[in-house]
Amino acid sequence: MSTDLPVLTANDFTSDQDVRWCPGCGDYSILAQMKKILPTLGIPPHQTVFISGIGCSSRFPYYVNTYGLHSIHGRAPAFATGLKMTRPELSVWVITGDGDALSIGGNHFIHLMRRNVDLNIILFNNSIYGLTKGQYSPTSPLGKVTKSTPMGSLDFPLNPISVALAAEATFVARSVDTNIKHLGEVLLRAARHKGTSFVEVYQNCNVFNDGAWDYAKDKAVREENTIELEHGKPLVFAGGKKGIRLNGFEPEIVNLDGRVSQDDLLFHDERAHSPTLAYLLSRMRYPEFPEPIGVFRAVERPTYDYLVNHQIEQARVQRGVGDLQKFLAAGDTWTVT
Amino acid sequence: MSTDLPVLTANDFTSDQDVRWCPGCGDYSILAQMKKILPTLGIPPHQTVFISGIGCSSRFPYYVNTYGLHSIHGRAPAFATGLKMTRPELSVWVITGDGDALSIGGNHFIHLMRRNVDLNIILFNNSIYGLTKGQYSPTSPLGKVTKSTPMGSLDFPLNPISVALAAEATFVARSVDTNIKHLGEVLLRAARHKGTSFVEVYQNCNVFNDGAWDYAKDKAVREENTIELEHGKPLVFAGGKKGIRLNGFEPEIVNLDGRVSQDDLLFHDERAHSPTLAYLLSRMRYPEFPEPIGVFRAVERPTYDYLVNHQIEQARVQRGVGDLQKFLAAGDTWTVT
Amino acid sequence: MSSTSTSPELMEFLDSSKPRQAISGVTVRLVGDSGDGMQLLGTQLTNVSALAGNDVATFPDFPAEIRAPRGTRAGVSGYQVHFASEEIFTPGDGLDALVAMNPAALVTNIGDLKPAGYLILNRDSFDAKDLKLAKLDQDPRQGDRLKPYHVIEVPMTTLTRTAVEGTGLSVKEADQCKNFFAMGLVFWLYGRDYRPTLRFIEAKFKHLPAVAEANRRALTAGWNYGETTEHFASTYQVAPARLQLGTYKNVMGNQALAWGLMAAAELSGKELFVGAYPITPASDVLHELSRYKHFGVRTFQAEDEIAAVCSAIGVSFGGGMGVTVSSGPGIALKTEGMGLAVMLELPLLVLNIQRGGPSTGLPTKTEQADLLMAMFGRNGEAPLPIIAARSPADCFDAAIEAWRIATRLMTPVVLLSDGYIANGAEPWRIPDLSKLPKIEIRHPAAQSSGEPFRPYLRDEYLSRPWAVPGTSGLMHRIGGLEKEDVTGNISYDPKNHQHMVNTRAQKVANASQLIDPVQVTGDDSGLLVLSWGGTYGACYTATVRARAQGKRVGHAHLRWLNPFPANLGEILKRYQRVLIPELNTGQLRFLIDAKFRTGAIGLNKVQGKPFTVSELVDEILRLA
Amino acid sequence: MSSTSTSPELMEFLDSSKPRQAISGVTVRLVGDSGDGMQLLGTQLTNVSALAGNDVATFPDFPAEIRAPRGTRAGVSGYQVHFASEEIFTPGDGLDALVAMNPAALVTNIGDLKPAGYLILNRDSFDAKDLKLAKLDQDPRQGDRLKPYHVIEVPMTTLTRTAVEGTGLSVKEADQCKNFFAMGLVFWLYGRDYRPTLRFIEAKFKHLPAVAEANRRALTAGWNYGETTEHFASTYQVAPARLQLGTYKNVMGNQALAWGLMAAAELSGKELFVGAYPITPASDVLHELSRYKHFGVRTFQAEDEIAAVCSAIGVSFGGGMGVTVSSGPGIALKTEGMGLAVMLELPLLVLNIQRGGPSTGLPTKTEQADLLMAMFGRNGEAPLPIIAARSPADCFDAAIEAWRIATRLMTPVVLLSDGYIANGAEPWRIPDLSKLPKIEIRHPAAQSSGEPFRPYLRDEYLSRPWAVPGTSGLMHRIGGLEKEDVTGNISYDPKNHQHMVNTRAQKVANASQLIDPVQVTGDDSGLLVLSWGGTYGACYTATVRARAQGKRVGHAHLRWLNPFPANLGEILKRYQRVLIPELNTGQLRFLIDAKFRTGAIGLNKVQGKPFTVSELVDEILRLA
């Protein structure tokens, strides 16, 4: 018997199910990147679990040859939390949509963040309800005309990154479906983070919200409209021609034209003690600002599953492994003879 | 017939019900301040509605002689949103607890904030579940020993102010039950704000979590442990002896000993365009920092109820007031004669 | 776009040179890939048939995926239309014609085509790739399998491409016109007036003139193909049905439901508020209503179903018309809120457009399996009235009646529809609103006595006053804790609790004094077929047929499931046997057996599909 | 603190100098302000009585408020203890003694005291302020109202203050000891051994030695007061009951439930996970279990009830023991999750500690009104087994049995308890765990064939394999959409859906092969009293009494409400009449009528309180 780990490939993570997303859907690209990074983690398919809610994105588990749970709308974090508390050795991924995570599932989302359960949650943000055929979502912009808002939506959108940060997230990142290299790297970072890793992926729904992220996707403009975050590096974009400087608490765009140098810029620190910098970055939105992609924040905090299981161990150390018969027989008892 | 408005008093807002909180509960003080400010708003009791969830705090509506709805656990914001969308002329208050608003009701809470419905939501934060007799809540500190956590809680607490800010709140404030002057002023500011006004009140549950806020309440120490926010003013505390200065993105405590002057301090701006400053302030927690009380943020944004009703008007202007008979008879029809 | 075509004779002009054969009714099913526009095709055929004065009933059937993989069986989308010169109540059983746009569509639907029925195929979609996508080893056209049918293979793709040449469309765009080619052919075959469809094309592609032109050409090409090909010996003619006098339009169930709510609002002098969270097949009610802001309709896409029902209760508390709409899984989430509404005794409508369950189940399929959840799906003793719509057009009346009871009795009411009704279409006689009875609502007036208002003082039906915030002197506080009768104060008194439980139950029972007695059609002894909801049409039709075969059969249909009409027990007694057909495992039967201990017989089908008439006839013949 | 007192003779030493009168049983109720420590007093009386070898049954009853205003009627908290030398099944009807600490407590409870019963009052609490708080115009001790009773007024406050003098306690603190004074007196009157209570005081006030000393003194003072006062002519002696051989301890329902879950975990080789959100009266199950981490018990206080049930399902998916516990309003929120568990076919326990409903209802009161919600409160056809505990001690066995069925059939199971059982206490015979049958669970082993695993391949009971993540080769994906049998792939096939609906129903029905047949006590013809849940004791006792009065009466108790035991129909047939007493408006009766069409008679009480035995006896005498 050989003890060598078999070398895994994307194929090992491909299930036998037909993929049923619309042709051209951004979900395909995310699936492809996922199947690319999974074999590199050293975790076999049978120790990996994908849990999703309901939505187009939530069909994802069917397409990866791991254990999978396609649960109910908005609640995937809760299933995953229970699973991970009792099976901390499993690698758990939560797949969700903008409606699933932030509309019906908003509460579980924030509680997952604060608990810092050691799992990865990937939010496929297409700013629309795909599966129910095109209503606005919590990330749709104000005034969005959709099936349920013929005169434009009136709900001020939620900023998923801001919300995650406010909910005490330890790992927060953003990427773009078609920016495959970047996406792959971010997924990998998420997988490696101990604790809840939250990744927002801009995902194009070409049927109900086509082009929503063109500004961040199109080769021609994406350098102007996004900014890649790198730990310890200044915030530079537009191919090095522009940067972000701080003006009080407001970021501002500056031209790196010689008068302003990189040293004057805001430097990214994903490990900052306080989440304020990350929060500030999350407020940079197109079109006023280039939108940051990459890792906003990555800090360590004991994970919930660790703490739970540690408490069990502690209890056993302090009180001995429970002996149920002894326990039941203890206390005030009397015997009928 | 006189058209003079009758002068209202706290009595006009006192219902005939026996107040049933535990003797010594912080809720009494909040009730008293509320009954003090209500008559000053120029809104009669019958145009005022109190809506609550479930919890000790949520008994509040019974004790004010207005319209009241003691609803179900965590959902008060949803009832209030429906009511206000259709009855924008009413003055609506939501009363909630830390469990009610942030545990079961967390999702409605964030969606209320982002929609900016014109109402006031007061969170009685006693960091415990009062009504169910003492389990930890989402604001209980890590390690808290309660009925459900005999070895200490493991859930990293939520910061209500941070969450509200991340959810796009337009008015966010904090006060303390026994700091009655401050509390009264904050409630008044909340009442006057157009949009969702969120006020966190530190409330003592003397039965299940006595003393949780002593650091912010006790006359002897509260000057050291809290800092009163004033718009446009530097952050000064400890009777003017100390202040808060910015060091990068981290606040730091400085002694105003001459070497550092007030001008070096962080100045509060509740109307800042970006919520980043307010967010930073929300991260200042005891014991590392004095905790800010007062108004963190107060900005204007069209309210949801206004927008909804405005769209109705717009539609009527654009398409004429709907004539149902005509509408039904329109389109492809045929007549059987 | 308003047009009233009063004269079916107009069609003469469009008539064929081929001989015309008069028939009383036809059932056609159009099947193809989800991307092939079958739903549009079906809707147009429905529309022109209705405009031709036929009675019409339809059954759309589409996959749960937005775009299931092209050409696969999972991606097949269908639309069945039954149009007739007599009154009809179902979309038909066996098909007279099946139009199949690809092999997957063919093999999944051929079983329903009647022997000698027309099978119209797009010959261009039967190459190796298409067969593979449909998981077929062999071309289904080979061998004897299609022998029983009148097969007509049409190179639709090629002919369409040719027809639209010169409009500037790409090949891909051109191919998207082939449903209009098929439409033209079907219209020709059944002598349908295609001008309403031309108008439809014009309106829909207003901003895409090339596409409009291409579709027009495809439609005409299809028509001309029928006229010139040798395939067809004759066309068929379905005369107008002798419907009740009046002006009609074609409606789908969810549409009629939305309009019924608007009418109920108008009749009661209220503005309509609908709090909803999108879910199939209920979303269209939200979509439809969101378009009528100039009617004062406020729609609220809540963050979830819980917020949706709670927002509606908040509205009712404020004196407005609180409505929430969802489907099974969403209704499950509303149960706590509905229980509160029972306790608050506020009017509220909860619309459940049922779909296949349990859990996420079969989202796009129909079922009647949420009746017992509507009855009992709340903690504690929390009764409420339940009404069920029986057909697309009936949704209009059901909505009004539901609101009438909700306001009269100050109670939440559950209205049950289902996916079959929601997406099905039929002619609807446009009512004269001024002749519909008003829904009287009285809100207590301001009071200056200084006395505390008594929110649970009851009237003769045990209904309490609907005092509205903003009214001076009526300030009161209500909630989910048990309350003392009359004063509404919190009460833990044992006797009061018993009294309130009884009172709430009695109040709901009192609805039986406000609703119509159940009516029987057909024989008043022998076998009674007892139906509810969307199976109405099939049950009615089946009993007519069974009687025509000499059986003693009556039919009764329950509009209200809770309470039962006052005369139901007495009617049940008249029959030797009672058959209750349901698209569930026997939920009404359960209620009937518990209440009347009849030992009713169930005919139960849980396949995501409605009953066919013949399934019912077979069972009736077996029993009667 | 472990102590086994095997010899009731020990009590001799504590015995009184007054004459001793032997009686077979006593019912005492202790009532006072919520702040007066009545629950503690009751628990101690229960404990020492159990330790004395009596059979014991209790009924605590407290207000919904944490601290309702002192001295008001709303603030009255009570604890009733019935202890006897024979086997008993209820906390007793009429009271032999009532201890009332203030006027509000007196007037709200006096109605239950038997004529000539002892009424022990704290005379110090009857001043004008106390009367006003109790909303009394007149001192209830005046006039004839208390004439029928043996009234003993004791200046408890004064005597307690004197007794604790010198311990350094403030007056306020001293006054808090008066419940121990009352306790001493009651212990004296019924010859109870107070040493376990002394031990309790020591443990509880370990860190407050002055308080411990004061309470000890108060207790002794109360005892001595009885001994010295002229009020009592004799003490009473209740001999040990002849219970089944074994070692006993006193348990409350929620405690036994928690321990039963721990035992089920051990018997099945699993670690226990409980996801819950606090709610009265279910929270104590969470509290209790959170203390046993050294048993591998993981408790999770979720953000809400939805997360609670979903977390438990996640655990079961992972191969653990997923349990969730709540009460009515919380269960209403779990319905969508429960429906998913039905579809996933995973084992799961959903414990509902029922309380007064609907909506928030009467949170601290008992009711049996969630049975039909358990049966039908889910969208679609979503059957699951339902078991109900019948008494505090029985909760232990019910939990084990529920988990046995859940794992054997791969299904969620609902376990119903109620507030009465949850907080009530009775002696429990400590089982020998090694003699309890193991719960066999087989997880399929790793597979290396490369073939896709078939998660819905079924065994003889139609149960599917419980494949656990981490097992190589068994990767599979499941969800809430309808799935193909055997493969578990998503399926929209009509026939498959029908098959799966039938299969899920049949699987639940198969539980009837795994559960005990229902047993009848008493006569096997005449009147059958059919009970379920917490009314067991009262129904059993009432039938015994009725037979003693010469009536032909049998009693059958249903442990499983779904499915019914296989022999139930046959048993029902033996009787002329069936009486179903329930603390609801007739929910079991509804199920029985629907299934067996018996026309059972209901005795229904919805007052937040259990049946008294005499209520039942009266009805039985009327019918039998």
Ligand SMILES: Cc1ncc(C[n+]2csc(CCOP(=O)(O)OP(=O)(O)O)c2C)c(N)n1
């Ligand atoms: C309880 C419940 N409510 C509603 C639905 C209907 N539903 C399914 S997916 C969905 C939203 C999908 O949007 P999103 O989460 O953004 O996912 P996407 O389809 O865009 O990937 C909704 C409302 C449901 N299945 N269950």
Ligand SMILES: Cc1ncc(C[n+]2csc(CCOP(=O)(O)OP(=O)(O)O)c2C)c(N)n1
């Ligand atoms: C659906 C539901 N779940 C649980 C409960 C029980 N419950 C009532 S209040 C409460 C929490 C109270 O805590 P909080 O909101 O902080 O209010 P407080 O009592 O501390 O003022 C809980 C869990 C309930 N009534 N309804």
Ligand code: SF4
């Ligand atoms: S509807 Fe949109 S999100 Fe859904 S599969 Fe199609 S393209 Fe993708």
Ligand code: SF4
């Ligand atoms: S339990 Fe706590 S929060 Fe509740 S009323 Fe008592 S002191 Fe106040």
Ligand SMILES: [Mg+2]
């Ligand atoms: Mg989306």
Ligand SMILES: [Mg+2]
């Ligand atoms: Mg609290």
